[in-house]
Amino acid sequence: MSFKTEPTGYEKTALSDLQGAWVNLRNAVVDEFGFPNSDKLLFQIDEAMSWESVRNLNHMKSTLLLIRNITSQTESPEEVIFWVNEVKESLDGTFKAIASGKAK
Structure with a gap:
């Protein structure tokens, strides 16, 4: 019986960039929490x-x-606005x- 081993290297992809941007946006809102509608933003980010x-x-795009x-x-x-744009x-x-076939 063989076991799947963890890869030693990871390829950076558009999806990993997207995940990182969302995490940074969420962290920016948490760090600055207390501004108007910060609770709504946190809910929508989650x-x-x-x-x-x-x-x-497409659901993510709407959100x-x-x-x-x-x-x-x-x-x-400004930090929150920066990460929303990112x-x-x-x-x-x-x-x-996805359109070019580089991500599925």
């Missing part, structure tokens, strides 16, 4: 990072649009990678 959204990137609307209508900290760029990159 929704976007949920298994349902990861399996359906990101809602997050962008909340941050644009609120006095969100998530948007990473999600766009993921869709491009």
Whole structure:
């Protein structure tokens, strides 16, 4: 009986970039928590990072649009706005990678 071994190297992909951007956005909201609608943002970020959204990137895209609307209508900290934009760029990159066959 053979056991599957853990790979020693990992390939950086569009999906790993996307995951990292979401984690950084969530951390920025937690670090700055207390600004208007920070609780709503945290809820929506957790929704976007949920298994349902990861399996359906169009759902993630819709949730990101809602997050962008909340941050644009609120006095969100610059760090939060920066990471919202990074998530948007990473999600766009993921869709491009999928379209080109580089991600599934």
